[in-house]
Amino acid sequence: DIQMTQSPSSLSATVGDRVTITCRASQSISTYLTWYQQKPGKAPKLLIYAASTLKSGVPSRFSGSGSGTHFTLTITSLQPDDFATYFCQQSYNTLFTFGPGTKVDIK
Amino acid sequence: QVQLQESGPGLVKPSETLSLICNVSGGSMSGYQWSWLRQAPAKGLEWIGYVYSSGSTNYNPSLKSRVTISIDSSKNQFSLKLSFVTAADTAIYFCAAYEMQHGYFDPWGQGTLVTVSS
Numbered sequence: 001d002i003q004m005t006q007s008p009s010s011l012s013a014t015v016g017d018r019v020t021i022t023c024r025a026s027q028s029i030s031t032y033l034t035w036y037q038q039k040p041g042k043a044p045k046l047l048i049y050a051a052s053t054l055k056s057g058v059p060s061r062f063s064g065s066g067s068g069t070h071f072t073l074t075i076t077s078l079q080p081d082d083f084a085t086y087f088c089q090q091s092y093n094t095l096f097t098f099g100p101g102t103k104v105d106i107k
Numbered sequence: 108q109v110q111l112q113e114s115g116p117g118l119v120k121p122s123e124t125l126s127l128i129c130n131v132s133g134g135s136m137s138g139y140q141w142s143w144l145r146q147a148p149a150k151g152l153e154w155i156g157y158v159y160s161s162g163s164t165n166y167n168p169s170l171k172s173r174v175t176i177s178i179d180s181s182k183n184q185f186s187l188k189l190s191f192v193t194a195a196d197t198a199i200y201f202c203a204a205y206e207m208q209h210g211y212f213d214p215w216g217q218g219t220l221v222t223v224s225s
Binding site: 032034036042043044045046049050053055087089091094095096097098099100101 | 151152153154165167168201203205209210211212213214215216217218
């Protein structure tokens, strides 16, 4: 299995902050990396795929970068709607695996 | 815009079979891998498996011996059966469409909580 890790596991931030979340894969996954946002009681929502491609309709304050084993999700100016948990997911092989999540809450 | 909705019992007894259905509306079932995932309480996401529109399947090896995913395109639905459940199978179960070209799950159903308890 390809193991996905994320850091930090949680962070506290205020509206307007720049937030960066890191996702690492246990082996190279090229750019087969997707980011999701999940709010309590809801299904995950697709934000970014292929490491850096923003899904249509997702605000441009979200961006993704990286390749190989190291990836980042950046929110340039945190908005109230962005307080949520963020997961990464690899699709390099068909045993799809997810990171444990990073919870972003209000400072 | 494809939409998915899970349905099925919210309570299953230990050693019995968990059965869920995902209804797909708003689009064709071709072109996706129709997937099931789960999220145990306060835990991360686990991919269970998928079924193609052709009926071929791929399962997570950790669950493969207990999982069956099937599709009924005439009814625009696919289903999950997980046998010999234990308390460790208590989770929110999601159905989702897996887009093969870019490797993402989208859209997702709202999720349904299944509790394994006697």
